[in-house]
Amino acid sequence: MDLPDSSELSRRDYLRALVAAGGTAALSACLDSSGDSPVPTGDPDARPQRQHAWNDALATDDDGNPQNPEHHVLLALELTADVDDDSRAQVESALRSLESAYAYDNDGLLFTMGYSPSYFETVGTDPPLPEPEALTTIESPEFDDFDSLVHLASDNANVVLEAEEALFGEVTPNDTEMEATFEGVFERGEPRRTGFVGAGLPADHTDMPGVPESVPDEAPFFMGFRSGFAESQAPESRVTISEGPYAGGTTTHVESxxxxxxxxxxxxxxxxxxxxxxxxxxxxxxxxxxxxxxxxxxxxxxxxxxxxxxxxxxxxxxxxxxxxxxxxxxxxxxxxxxxxxxxxxxxxxxxxxxxxxxxxxxxxxxxxxxxxxxxxxxxxxxxxxxxxxxxxxxxxxxxxxxxxxxxxxxxxxx
Structure with a gap:
């Protein structure tokens, strides 16, 4: 994908476009745009055992609603190695390296790693969750059938780009050495998906076909209204698996x-x-x-x-x-x-x-x-x-x- 032209975009829109482009060239451009703003490093042992337990790390608005990070990447992965003690140790070491590189907050990196039903079939285990399916009579979607999904999120565009590239050994994240990478265990799959949250960001895209000038300037979502109200969100305990081999985990559904x-x-x-x-x-x-x-x-x-x-x-x-x-x-x-x-x-x-x-x-x-x-x-x-x-x-x-x-x-x- 060609990189965007910084002279034609606002800084926020330029950073969003770089995240969408992905790759080391986009990361380099993003770092040039971001300047020397430091990103805090982290401690793997300080993170909770529940991957999805982000709420204590998230910022909140004036009404107490949790604020998701501004930049997001959904990274699809295909398994390319046998699952054994060595490959498990390699993947875990790579993930802990990211946790060392970035703090557990909006300015650092929040992430989860999940596995599809196809993954469990590949490794010869009965899937502990169902295959995706059409849920209404008015849809005919494609289905994610790759093996793993990593959700990367940060208020810093360079962090999600850098973390993605670090997992494949392309860069050293936040001046922190990667003890291992995903190379030889996973390869990139399709589709790679990206996005953003933030007041004013939808209105920055009115030059795009399909985005009218009437999107409110202050709206954080394309439909024009705030979302993610605290009272309409399940507590993290409600979405946590309570028993069985994956107790303490959760399930994720992605609907594009x-x-x-x-x-x-x-x-x-x-x-x-x-x-x-x-x-x-x-x-x-x-x-x-x-x-x-x-x-x-x-x-x-x-x-x-x-x-x-x-x-x-x-x-x-x-x-x-x-x-x-x-x-x-x-x-x-x-x-x-x-x-x-x-x-x-x-x-x-x-x-x-x-x-x-x-x-x-x-x-x-x-x-x-x-x-x-x-x-x-x-x-x-x-x-x-x-x-x-x-x-x-x-x-x-x-x-x-x-x-x-x-x-x-x-x-x-x-």
């Missing part, structure tokens, strides 16, 4: 979506967007604000608003995405999913890589089917039309991954 933003912003007004994303009550009562700032740390859809989904479909001819999804919460109101999703312009089109952690893939399936609202189609709303935001999102890919606890993250077999 294309967004129809021009229709979303130019066909609908703000009232309609609020009704379709949250609920008709949110729109009528002006609960949301321009980008969700009035909601604080809670969408306010659990309970009565979620219970009224079918009635709202019949009465108003519209239901909200959030109110439908809230129907899948546990009996005590706890959400089953911990979302760490992010915007993307992979393929030069706006989208979202919807990454969710849950105790078992069945939790994601339950929440995703509630969000699809196929049970209320025909009850005043269509299969897509006015059925939340289904008219504007299109599923391209799905993948399921087991994320073991750190002690078993290097080539697990049981």
């Amino acid at each position: 979506l294309t967004l129809q933003l021009r229709t979303w912003f130019e066909q609908d007004n703000h009232f309609q967007r609020v009704a379709k994303l949250f609920s008709p009550d949110h729109a009528k009562e002006e609960r949301v604000g321009s980008v969700g700032e009035r909601l604080g740390a809670s969408t306010g859809v659990a309970g009565e608003i979620a219970d009224d989904t079918a009635e709202d479909a019949r009465e108003f001819g519209t239901v909200g995405h959030a109110q439908k999804t809230a129907r899948a919460r546990d009996d005590d109101g706890t959400p089953p999913l911990l979302r760490r999703d992010f915007n993307t312009v992979d393929g030069d089109q706006p989208g979202v890589h919807f990454l969710a952690h849950q105790r078992q893939i069945g939790d994601f399936v339950r929440a995703r089917r509630a969000m699809a609202g196929e049970d209320i189609a025909g009850e005043g709303v269509g299969q897509r039309l006015n059925n939340g935001i289904l008219q504007y999102i299109f599923v391209r890919r799905r993948g399921n991954f087991l994320v073991p606890p750190r002690e078993k993250r290097a080539l697990p077999t049981a």
Whole structure:
């Protein structure tokens, strides 16, 4: 991929484009742009055993909502070696080297390493999670069938690029020697996916086809509203596997979506967007604000608003995405999913890589089917039309991954 022209882009957009490009040339350009800002080093022994336990390391906004790092890479890997004590030791040493190179926070590096059902079949073990499948009647996605997925995240673009290259022996990360790399055990797979989160970043892409000028300047996500409200996120304990050989781990589902933003912003007004994303009550009562700032740390859809989904479909001819999804919460109101999703312009089109952690893939399936609202189609709303935001999102890919606890993250077999 050709490198972007720094003279034609804002600095933030330039760094985002370099992460999307990837490779050592992009890393070099990124380091030149970043200057000499130091990145803190880390201590592997100070990290928690749960790979997905990021919350204590994340920054928060003024309302107490966790803030995901700005830059993300989803690195697909294909296994090329036999799984034995030597290959496990090599992978673990490479991962601990990254943990030594970077602090466990937004400025350093947060990452997880997960394994697909295909990996377990390759090593001759019954997969502890199901193959991905189409979850609604209106999708026909491709499926991730590579062996492993590494999710790299940092507020520093150079960190995710450098960590990726370090895993394959191309660079020395943050002046810290790699005790081992993935060379000879894994090779890069497809697709490589990237993305970003941050107020104003979506609006930086209005020069791209499919991103209208009407994206709010302060919006952190392409749909124009804040996301990841603390009350709508599962606690890390809720998504942690509680028993069995992978107790302390979690599962990850990645759903890659294309967004129809021009229709979303130019066909609908703000009232309609609020009704379709949250609920008709949110729109009528002006609960949301321009980008969700009035909601604080809670969408306010659990309970009565979620219970009224079918009635709202019949009465108003519209239901909200959030109110439908809230129907899948546990009996005590706890959400089953911990979302760490992010915007993307992979393929030069706006989208979202919807990454969710849950105790078992069945939790994601339950929440995703509630969000699809196929049970209320025909009850005043269509299969897509006015059925939340289904008219504007299109599923391209799905993948399921087991994320073991750190002690078993290097080539697990049981």
